[in-house]
Amino acid sequence: MNNPQNEQNPQNSGKNPPAINLPPVVTALVLFMVLLHFSANLILTDQSLYRFFLTFGFAPVRLQYAPEMPGGVGALFWTPFTHGFLHADWMHLTFNMLWLAVFGTPISRRYGPLGFAVVFGLGLIGGVIGYMLVHHNTTGILIGASGAVSALMGGALRFMYQPLLKEIDEETGEVRILGRRLASPSELVKDQRAVGFTVVWMGVNLLFGLFPQLMGMEGANVAWEAHIAGFVAGFFAVAWLERRLF
Template identity: 45%
Template sequence: MNEIAPQGQRKAREPIFNVPATVAVLVGLMWAVQVAADLALDDYGLGALRIWFGFIPDRFVAPEQWPGGMLPLIWSGFTHAFLHVDYMHLIFNTAWLAIFGTPVGRRYGATGVLTVFLLGALAGALVQAAVIVFVVNQFAVLIGASGGVAALTGAAMRFIFEPVVVRRDEFTGEIVPVGRRTATLTGVFANPRSRAFIIFWMGLNVLIGFSPMITGTNIAIAWEAHIGGFVAGLLLPSLFDAMARGRQRP
């Protein structure tokens, strides 16, 4: 067998707490933004920060009511991922980021992590906007890394439950592990472990959608953005692997 390890993956096993530098930087940046805003901004300043850098779907339908009109939509689909409601929100998102960003970072490198995270954040924001504008017709400001983190979770589902690929070293004849296969989309749902995780994850997010009614709070969790990000992340490894195969061709 002469299999090739996916780009960015050099070893089949790594220490579980060996977080890639890109993931550590993302976590550190989110904490820096939260702490700086907490220390430097009053309520008015915090509101302005969220208006300019949070994602506001209402800008699509009533841009004249918001500072900057539609212009902040250029960046807020990404920047909302670095803002959080409070420290509990931040702790949960950065912990999940470290858990699922780590295997994606080891497999696809820094570029892969950033691509999945940022496109997942954007996909989550756009799905949330579509639901808010066309279905429920209500006001919301989307902040939090959940869409990007969900995308990393979706991307990880394509390989973390797959068998380890091995090859025979051409010089020593030793059988050595080189990584895990990327499952097809059909294969992800055929694998009992990844299928069970996805069903549990989706069910949990649908339940989260009812959390304001259950808890009596006025802060809704953007479960639609979670699902939008997850689906984007589930699709992206196919693109990464196709690009890697293209670079390997003479």
């Protein structure tokens, strides 16, 4: 059985709560992505912006033509990560930043900045693998933090529906909140809320891929395979973090 970890911020009595109660690492990442998107669209022309995406976004075709593409062979090593900091438009960015705030916050509070970075990074890599398996011979460019955000979602699912564990101090009678225990996959299967959340989320992404017309857009516009692969990566990454960081 995994030890419960407290993903809650300590409560400071006598102080007004901040207007935005996000962990510093989440706030910094959101601000960086917003600033990067704003600067790129302000400074670059449409042609140079496309080249920017081609240099730092992940393109499966680079595996075959790396020397001829912007960034050369070196881009094979950085694009699996840098693609996650680029976004196609403000709607794409806003959606990802909202979900980053929602699911990145509990992951950061439970595992700290290092643990957050591990889940985020593995989500980026998982998303690239999922995208490449489906689009291994195409010229499409994968950009966006969706794979990493999905990993944060998959990781948070492991504990967000678990009840809060408490203990009572024998001397003072004070009730202390210990946090939520990490649930095993077999335990989550028995939790209707966790199963419902997963089924709906997976189902929507599969609809994007299998029936893009039904969803009102082309399937290539939504990297559904990166979402699913990132989710799986985060789901299993947090179990490793529980053993390694605590």
